[in-house]
Amino acid sequence: MDDTLLPLFSTILLLFASAALFFSRNMAFLFGVMTIACSFASGIISAIGLAVIGILGLLLYVHTRVQKPSLKSFLAGLLLLACVLLAAHLLPGFNNPQWLKEEFKSESSLAFSMYLNFDKALILFILAGLYPFLFDKQVSVSNETLGISPRSKLILILLFGSIFPLAMTLELIELEMGLPSWWWLFALNNLLITCTVEEAFFRGALQGQVLNRFGAVSALLISSVLFGAAHFAGGLEYVLVATIAGCGYGYVYASTGRLSLAVLSHFAVNFIHLAFFTYPKLAPIDL
Numbered sequence: 001m002d003d004t005l006l007p008l009f010s011t012i013l014l015l016f017a018s019a020a021l022f023f024s025r026n027m028a029f030l031f032g033v034m035t036i037a038c039s040f041a042s043g044i045i046s047a048i049g050l051a052v053i054g055i056l057g058l059l060l061y062v063h064t065r066v067q068k069p070s071l072k073s074f075l076a077g078l079l080l081l082a083c084v085l086l087a088a089h090l091l092p093g094f095n096n097p098q099w100l101k102e103e104f105k106s107e108s109s110l111a112f113s114m115y116l117n118f119d120k121a122l123i124l125f126i127l128a129g130l131y132p133f134l135f136d137k138q139v140s141v142s143n144e145t146l147g148i149s150p151r152s153k154l155i156l157i158l159l160f161g162s163i164f165p166l167a168m169t170l171e172l173i174e175l176e177m178g179l180p181s182w183w184w185l186f187a188l189n190n191l192l193i194t195c196t197v198e199e200a201f202f203r204g205a206l207q208g209q210v211l212n213r214f215g216a217v218s219a220l221l222i223s224s225v226l227f228g229a230a231h232f233a234g235g236l237e238y239v240l241v242a243t244i245a246g247c248g249y250g251y252v253y254a255s256t257g258r259l260s261l262a263v264l265s266h267f268a269v270n271f272i273h274l275a276f277f278t279y280p281k282l283a284p285i286d287l
Helices: 006-020 025-042 047-065 069-087 118-130 150-169 183-210 216-229 236-256 259-276
Strands: 098-103 112-115
Touching (some): 006 183, 025 047, 047 069, 047 118, 069 183, 112 183, 150 259
Antiparallel strands (some): 098 112
């Protein structure tokens, strides 16, 4: 295969692998293996990256086989730590292709760059191995259930309805309607990688599994605060807005037990942001 086509083929396989997790785990892992092979051949994953994947795969395999609760918990903790390191791009061996480089939605927006993060996408398969039912159509997410009721619908309206007014009040964004030419690249990456990975980790792993024993409300609040803290690079104002948004996504997950709906709600907020406001943030005014 032409070397110029290998990265493109790797990208297509990765996107299929991510989407397939919601339909067939076996198909997703088949696409995942094909993605790793093609990415290694194209140089996106180096020999070191291949070794990292092998070690993580071995840890995951051992985790599924051991019976001792303390050892099982220790291995799960190591794998979750690996997820954090992968999300922060701190594990070596991955040369993520850059899709966008300092693009501007408008003169009022900051420059936006975007990578297709193969290392971050690996988190999906670690979590699918740790929590086999995570991507099922509906799972039990806690010992308590928030349920869907008129009160829940009102809470969701208030949470999602406050995100953009709050961001505008904090001068993070301003109204600016219109889609940039690269919107479709943004949509593919944001839906199938960014939102899916973040919701699988913060809602599935933290809210739905790790924090389950603290109850639905506590799990929702803790996972939302951690989600907000993960956006610290944008500043304290951004952390606040992200925390409110995280409460919305978490409430969707706690109410329905469907990770796919949390992903779609997350993507909807991000796409509305792109379509109707300055993106990613309002550019500072030069005095």
